[in-house]
Amino acid sequence: MADDTFSVDWMQGWTELQRKIWNEWIAMAGEHLQGSRGFPGLPGMEGANQWPMQWLQQAMAASGSPAGFPAGSAMGGLPWSLPWMQGLAGNPMDDWARSFGVYTPEAKPEQAMMGHMMEAANGFVRLSKGIFEALQNMGEGVQAGNDWTKALDRSIQQAKSFFSGLDTGKAATESMAAWSQPMQAWAEALQSNSALSSGVLQNLMAGSGSGGWPAADGMEAWFKQLMGMPGLGPNREKQERMQAGMRDLMVYQKAAQKFQALNNQVNVKALDLLHKRLLERAATDAPIESMRDLYVLWVDCSEEVNAEFVRGQTFQQANSEMVNAMVRVQNHVQTAMDEMLGTFHLPTRRELNSAHRQVHDLKRRVRKLEEDLKSVRTQDHTAELRSIRDDLDRLDVRNLRQELSDMKTLLESARPDSSGSAAKKAASVSRPRAAAREKTDSASVVAAARKGE
Amino acid sequence: MFPFTMTPQQAAEELLQFNKKLAAGVTTLGEAGPISAGVSSREAVFTDDKVVLYRYHPRVEKRHRVPVLVVYALVNRPYMADLQEDRSLIRGLLDEGMDVYLIDWGYPDASDCCLGLDDYINGYIHRCVSHICEAHDLYRINLLGICQGGTFSLCYTALHPEKVRNLVTTVTPVDFQTPDNLLSHWARKLDVDLLVDTMGNIPGDLLNQTFLAMSPYRLSGQKYLDMVDLLDQPDKLKNFLRMEKWIFDSPDQAGEAFRQFIKDFYQCNGLVKGEVVIGGQQVNLKNITMPVYNVFATLDHLVPPAASQALKGLVGSEDYSEFAFKGGHIGIYVSGRAQKEVPPAIANWLKARG
Numbered sequence: 159m160a161d162d163t164f165s166v167d168w169m170q171g172w173t174e175l176q177r178k179i180w181n182e183w184i185a186m187a188g189e190h191l192q193g194s195r196g197f198p199g200l201p202g203m204e205g206a207n208q209w210p211m212q213w214l215q216q217a218m219a220a221s222g223s224p225a226g227f228p229a230g231s232a233m234g235g236l237p238w239s240l241p242w243m244q245g246l247a248g249n250p251m252d253d254w255a256r257s258f259g260v261y262t263p264e265a266k267p268e269q270a271m272m273g274h275m276m277e278a279a280n281g282f283v284r285l286s287k288g289i290f291e292a293l294q295n296m297g298e299g300v301q302a303g304n305d306w307t308k309a310l311d312r313s314i315q316q317a318k319s320f321f322s323g324l325d326t327g328k329a330a331t332e333s334m335a336a337w338s339q340p341m342q343a344w345a346e347a348l349q350s351n352s353a354l355s356s357g358v359l360q361n362l363m364a365g366s367g368s369g370g371w372p373a374a375d376g377m378e379a380w381f382k383q384l385m386g387m388p389g390l391g392p393n394r395e396k397q398e399r400m401q402a403g404m405r406d407l408m409v410y411q412k413a414a415q416k417f418q419a420l421n422n423q424v425n426v427k428a429l430d431l432l433h434k435r436l437l438e439r440a441a442t443d444a445p446i447e448s449m450r451d452l453y454v455l456w457v458d459c460s461e462e463v464n465a466e467f468v469r470g471q472t473f474q475q476a477n478s479e480m481v482n483a484m485v486r487v488q489n490h491v492q493t494a495m496d497e498m499l500g501t502f503h504l505p506t507r508r509e510l511n512s513a514h515r516q517v518h519d520l521k522r523r524v525r526k527l528e529e530d531l532k533s534v535r536t537q538d539h540t541a542e543l544r545s546i547r548d549d550l551d552r553l554d555v556r557n558l559r560q561e562l563s564d565m566k567t568l569l570e571s572a573r574p575d576s577s578g579s580a581a582k583k584a585a586s587v588s589r590p591r592a593a594a595r596e597k598t599d600s601a602s603v604v605a606a607a608r609k610g611e
Numbered sequence: 612m613f614p615f616t617m618t619p620q621q622a623a624e625e626l627l628q629f630n631k632k633l634a635a636g637v638t639t640l641g642e643a644g645p646i647s648a649g650v651s652s653r654e655a656v657f658t659d660d661k662v663v664l665y666r667y668h669p670r671v672e673k674r675h676r677v678p679v680l681v682v683y684a685l686v687n688r689p690y691m692a693d694l695q696e697d698r699s700l701i702r703g704l705l706d707e708g709m710d711v712y713l714i715d716w717g718y719p720d721a722s723d724c725c726l727g728l729d730d731y732i733n734g735y736i737h738r739c740v741s742h743i744c745e746a747h748d749l750y751r752i753n754l755l756g757i758c759q760g761g762t763f764s765l766c767y768t769a770l771h772p773e774k775v776r777n778l779v780t781t782v783t784p785v786d787f788q789t790p791d792n793l794l795s796h797w798a799r800k801l802d803v804d805l806l807v808d809t810m811g812n813i814p815g816d817l818l819n820q821t822f823l824a825m826s827p828y829r830l831s832g833q834k835y836l837d838m839v840d841l842l843d844q845p846d847k848l849k850n851f852l853r854m855e856k857w858i859f860d861s862p863d864q865a866g867e868a869f870r871q872f873i874k875d876f877y878q879c880n881g882l883v884k885g886e887v888v889i890g891g892q893q894v895n896l897k898n899i900t901m902p903v904y905n906v907f908a909t910l911d912h913l914v915p916p917a918a919s920q921a922l923k924g925l926v927g928s929e930d931y932s933e934f935a936f937k938g939g940h941i942g943i944y945v946s947g948r949a950q951k952e953v954p955p956a957i958a959n960w961l962k963a964r965g
Contacts, residue, residue, distance in 0.1 A: 278839075279835070440612055449625050449626060481806075486805060519725075
């Protein structure tokens, strides 16, 4: 029976369990070392599989016993007090991964897959730790004769409290960070393409306290006032641009905080739903049989709450405000960068964009010309040429030329100084003119010829 | 009853086993080697800037007379249509006797930031179509658009109806503002002018994260835990890695094209309203009078069925038909059932129309 199993097994032999796991770990790691194999398929990993002796030594020294668990640690001797889970150097899973030489955060992009897997494993282990602690508390409560539902409720409340005032940087080192892992990834992605990744925002936040810009202490108002002061002197415009940039940075910070707060709400609601589902499963005799079961149930609950949340106006507004604010900040940074580059007589982003646009426009024009040329080359002009030839035949160009010549002669002979020969010349041209008239009306022919010229 | 049956020992053992599997799997992963994708034999027959037009080698002797040009989206890479031997829309079409061409848009860089929809649709697509027409001595060919590529195909066909014999659209957004379109809700409040003016091209990673945010817990966490279970199954692991490679193989988006697409399609829903203007010409779907086959996925979370089905009342064709595949946006190309259903359905529909 589940209840019996719980009451008996949960309370027995933690020390024995710890020793067993520790030994297994040593054996596993030792086996890995003995194998001494590299990872030829992953660039940059060749030969990077040394056993982390330093890591072992630290663990042993801390415990003073072969079991290797720091006495009186916060974990109270749980198996989760293994050194690699205590965040000795930031992300505990990274330490573990480093020990096997497979992945580090600074690894090449080709190793991204390993990174994703390690992050997920890290999340799972962190989550398991939280669950384990909760279960242990529940077990103690039950053993003391308390109702397990109250203990469950208390554990859920405790988990929910983690999300009050959570900030992303701090969360990364907390055991409950797994619960907010997806949102961290999103936040990192947003910052990865912006100047915000330089840490300027974090520095600003650090300077203003962990809560960002507390309205109560008047700092925000003071800052706004400062940033609103009119510029003076020759650097007036620069100062105003910088002020505008700082104002935008402040807007972004507030938007990011608001977004994070909303995401924390999702996590809180997901825990509420998890609580509900656990009670349902208890009622329907469908208990959780493994850590993985519980993890999957939590993921399902989180996705269900998240799906509803991201479809709502509140999220969409907060999301767009944050993204738009982030881009505005980056825009300011880019402008400042351009100014600096210009000072050094280096090409700026604006100049490059302008060059790209000119090349693009030129290419379009060239393509258009090429297409026109191709069209002209490939067009079948035979019919058109035939038509033109017919027209020319109808006009009887040879006769028209002759007639024109005759007319010129007539005009010439009509002049007073050439009156003597006028009659003779007139007689000589009368014959062709008459012939031409037979074919067509001379006036219209002349007009047509002139038009043709 | 108490809702947990696992004992501390069992839980600890489970985690230990998980870690063992992870450690052992790391070696498997390290030895997985390069992940290939795009399996069908093909050759590049035309290039235009970074765009490459491929023609796939036939797999059957008797081929359909009219070739089909596959127009993929700008988001992600087109090898999704030819992911692996047993999961390939392209291969399925080849096996059905189709003469298949595909446009590979390449990876736009900063020099492509000014490329707009006019360049893509009246430029690249049109020149690819013209090339195929000349090569086959045809006036018109068949067009098959995938997702955003389907939207592009609709625009192209509306602008150049004389060049398209039959049009096939698959998981293609037409009505960009159906209530269940999550991407649309997110995109509508985006200051896209500011975004493009600031970034130039839109980084593919940003789009990746947008897609991940639709299901963050499952896609960022659970999926990779599930992968740990595959680490001792090399074939399944390779399939997983291949899909993973495709998901994150996201080219940057040419800034101007992105701007136009978000504003005109997502924010203004211009295709439905007949307000999209490309290259100075209005895109009127009523110009599409040739046969149209609209394939959509009933469980599509990126392009909801209603977004695709809106096409029915908008085209001028009297020969309009639909094919509803029971699956998701990706499953329609890579699931086992899709291989049996989708390519034959498309090929038979095309064959019936000459």
